[in-house]
Amino acid sequence: GATGEMLLQAEKCGAVLKDMNYIQCLPGVPPNGKIRVRFHNDISRFILINTDGKRFVNEDSRRDVLRDAVLSQPGRSCIVIVDREGFESYDLLMRRDAVRGIETGDAYKGSSLKELAEKLGVPPENLTNSVEEYNRLCTTTVLGSQHHPIVKAPFWAAKSAMSIHYTMGGISINSSAECLNLQGVAIDGLYAAGECTGGVHGKNRIGANGICDALTFGMTAAETLASK
Numbered sequence: 001g002a003t004g005e006m007l008l009q010a011e012k013c014g015a016v017l018k019d020m021n022y023i024q025c026l027p028g029v030p031p032n033g034k035i036r037v038r039f040h041n042d043i044s045r046f047i048l049i050n051t052d053g054k055r056f057v058n059e060d061s062r063r064d065v066l067r068d069a070v071l072s073q074p075g076r077s078c079i080v081i082v083d084r085e086g087f088e089s090y091d092l093l094m095r096r097d098a099v100r101g102i103e104t105g106d107a108y109k110g111s112s113l114k115e116l117a118e119k120l121g122v123p124p125e126n127l128t129n130s131v132e133e134y135n136r137l138c139t140t141t142v143l144g145s146q147h148h149p150i151v152k153a154p155f156w157a158a159k160s161a162m163s164i165h166y167t168m169g170g171i172s173i174n175s176s177a178e179c180l181n182l183q184g185v186a187i188d189g190l191y192a193a194g195e196c197t198g199g200v201h202g203k204n205r206i207g208a209n210g211i212c213d214a215l216t217f218g219m220t221a222a223e224t225l226a227s228k
């Protein structure tokens, strides 16, 4: 829902905007999709494949690496696969969305990987090979014991594409949450905190730090103001 007019207003007051070209994305509803089926929520439980049924990235990569990898696949989209254990590890709301997703065409379920591949329209042997290779990596030091192999039927899939998750860019601030002008000097009486600021996380924010950022710099801005 963020529409950004405050950034333009801050700029009119002399504030510098920083890193406006960096956008963080996460898997979301593909074009024409209806429900966001979040099989990608637990990185130890899923694999990402492309429409050829091939795995193309380490699922626990940085968010910007994942974004660029998905955007370079055919159709700029991907398919998320979990097995029964992965499905059952998710909470009731996520499972409800998955079941509804089957009705809306956003999710798929197969009693075997071959059946799932046929429903998805991807080459069955490629999907099977991708899952087998991933399962093999789960037994090695590459992925280690932190990742669960995908072995238990039924198998589930969701089509997914990149959606905007977080605007990395915004108003440049100092550690007192004061907005900075082009010369790096604090603008009297103008403060900013949270997602409207830029540069706090660089070009890739680590998951779970968004709310922490907003609360910390919101408090800092109040303390700076109160100290004047």
Ligand SMILES: Cc1cc2nc3c(=O)[nH]c(=O)nc-3n(C[C@H](O)[C@H](O)[C@H](O)COP(=O)(O)OP(=O)(O)OC[C@H]3O[C@@H](n4cnc5c(N)ncnc54)[C@H](O)[C@@H]3O)c2cc1C
Residues within 6 Å of the ligand: 002, 006, 165, 166, 193, 194, 195, 196, 207, 208, 209, 210, 211, 212, 214
């Ligand atoms: C789907 C999703 C999941 C996320 N999950 C996580 C998570 O698990 N952990 C995490 O840390 N972060 C998460 N984030 C990021 C995090 O939620 C946001 O970065 C954070 O909430 C931003 O807080 P904020 O107060 O800076 O901005 P916002 O929450 O966007 O608040 C800005 C407020 O200003 C209001 N506003 C805008 N213009 C005006 C105006 N002109 N006058 C008055 N009011 C105005 C808006 O209505 C809004 O209420 C997630 C983001 C998304 C989209």
